[in-house]
Amino acid sequence: MESHPLLPVLDRIAQALERLSPPPPSLAGLDAADAFVWHPTQGRLAPVAHVAHVDIGLLRGVEIQSRLVLDNTLHFARGLPANNVMLWGARGMGKSSLVKAAHAQANRTDGAPAEPGAGRLVLIEIQREDLATLPDLLALLRTNPRRFIVFCDDLSFESEDADYKALKSVLDGGISGRPENVLFYATSNRRHLMPRDMIDNERSTAINPSEAVEEKVSLSDRFGLWIGFHNCAQDIFQDMVRTYARARDLAIGDEDLARRANAWSVSRGGRSGRVAWQFVEDLTAELATAPHVGESTRP
Numbered sequence: 516m517e518s519h520p521l522l523p524v525l526d527r528i529a530q531a532l533e534r535l536s537p538p539p540p541s542l543a544g545l546d547a548a549d550a551f552v553w554h555p556t557q558g559r560l561a562p563v564a565h566v567a568h569v570d571i572g573l574l575r576g577v578e579i580q581s582r583l584v585l586d587n588t589l590h591f592a593r594g595l596p597a598n599n600v601m602l603w604g605a606r607g608m609g610k611s612s613l614v615k616a617a618h619a620q621a622n623r624t625d626g627a628p629a630e631p632g633a634g635r636l637v638l639i640e641i642q643r644e645d646l647a648t649l650p651d652l653l654a655l656l657r658t659n660p661r662r663f664i665v666f667c668d669d670l671s672f673e674s675e676d677a678d679y680k681a682l683k684s685v686l687d688g689g690i691s692g693r694p695e696n697v698l699f700y701a702t703s704n705r706r707h708l709m710p711r712d713m714i715d716n717e718r719s720t721a722i723n724p725s726e727a728v729e730e731k732v733s734l735s736d737r738f739g740l741w742i743g744f745h746n747c748a749q750d751i752f753q754d755m756v757r758t759y760a761r762a763r764d765l766a767i768g769d770e771d772l773a774r775r776a777n778a779w780s781v782s783r784g785g786r787s788g789r790v791a792w793q794f795v796e797d798l799t800a801e802l803a804t805a806p807h808v809g810e811s812t813r814p
Contacts, residue, residue, distance in 0.1 A: 545659060549622060549634035553641045553665075555648040560639065568615035569792075575758050576751035576788065577609050580742050581617075587740055588617040589624060591698055592636040592662060598739025599686055599699045603706050607789030608744040610702035611668045614638075618664060637663045643670060646678045649685045657694040670701040671708055679708070679734055686737035699738075706743075707735050747786050752776070755791035763799050772798075 545551075548562035574581055584600060591597035602610040615638070622634035639656075641649065646667065656663050672679045685699060735741055747755070756776040760767065779794040780786045 545637075545661070549636070550618070550638040551640070553639055553645060553648075553652055555645050555651065563640075566615055566619065566638065568619050569612055570762075571613070571616035571620045573758055573762055574609045574613060574616060574788065575755045576747045577613065577744060580609075580744060581613055583740060583742055584613050585617045585620060588621045588636070588664070591664070592621040594662075597698060599737065600701070600740040600742065601735060601738035602700075602702045602742050602744060603704070603735075604744030605746045605787065606704055607785075607787030608747065609788040610744055612788070614664075614666055614668075614700050614702065635662060637661050639663055639665045641665055641667050643667060643678075647681045649681055653685060653694055653697055656697050659696070662696045663698070665697060665699050667699070667701045670703045671705050683734055683737060686734075701738075747788070749777075749786065752780060752786035752791060755788050756794060759792060759795040760798070763795060765795070765799060765802055767798070767802065 544562060545560065548564060550563040550566045551560035552563060554561055571581055571585060580602070584602070587597050587600060600614075602613065604610070618636060618638045621636050639652070641652065649665070652665065656665075682699075685693065753773055753776060756772060757769065760772055765772075775798070776791070776794055779797075780790055783790050783793075
């Protein structure tokens with residue numbers, strides 16, 4: 516019996532569609548590193564060989580916040596009860612740096628060997644636009660014996676954005692409950708993860724103003740730890756600069772360091788941990804190329 520002439524064409528179409536469809540999610544290679552980036556379209560976790568982090572002891576001006584985050588992270592790494600964490604507030608004050616530093620410190624404190632994949636705690640970064648795939652990721656992680664912090668940096672939501680519902684479901688646990696081996700950490704410049712004008716607009720146009728915004732504003736309440744970061748004063752900024760400079764063992768006097776750090780902060784229009792770090796990065800390079808060690812060629 517002769518085959519239909521369209522069958523080869525249909526077979527090629529089917530093969531092409533199969534190649535275009537995303538692969539099923541997989542945890543292959545999970546023992547290759549202690550940090551990963553979630554790529555839902557590829558269905559995989561891409562290993563990060565070296566996480567760009569600073570030692571937690573170098574983060575100045577946020578000592579209270581550091582202790583809260585580190586204690587929570589250590590509890591989780593040791594199998595004790597722990598909370599999801601939201602770090603919100605001023606830009607450049609070390610929110611994401613603290614998450615990465617606490618992850619590194621937790622593995623170091625618990626005596627993890629230096630080789631990749633040996634740490635007790637795994638950090639997984641998820642992009643803001645991939646939050647809708649959180650349930651898929653958590654379903655995968657639930658089956659693995661390691662412990663995971665899923666981290667979303669610079670989290671916020673705009674008008675008509677429904678992805679917050681996926682996050683809310685994850686934080687609430689849903690019918691299956693949040694996996695015991697997973698926590699969610701996030702940073703945001705917004706206190707309530709949504710713009711103030713959006714809150715005011717929904718309140719002014721709703722029949723019941725309080726109920727109209729309760730669901731979105733209450734998302735922040737799903738985080739057991741909700742930690743604020745604020746702009747730093749002049750003395751804290753100087754302490755940040757001195758700490759980074761001493762860690763680099765820079766050959767420069769304290770007065771000259773303070774004067775130049777102030778000038779740098781004025782040129783940047785503000786003071787923060789990020790500005791302090793950027794200043795020390797620039798200063799390190801300058802001193803390394805100066806004609807005489809420790810002597811500045813700048814006014």
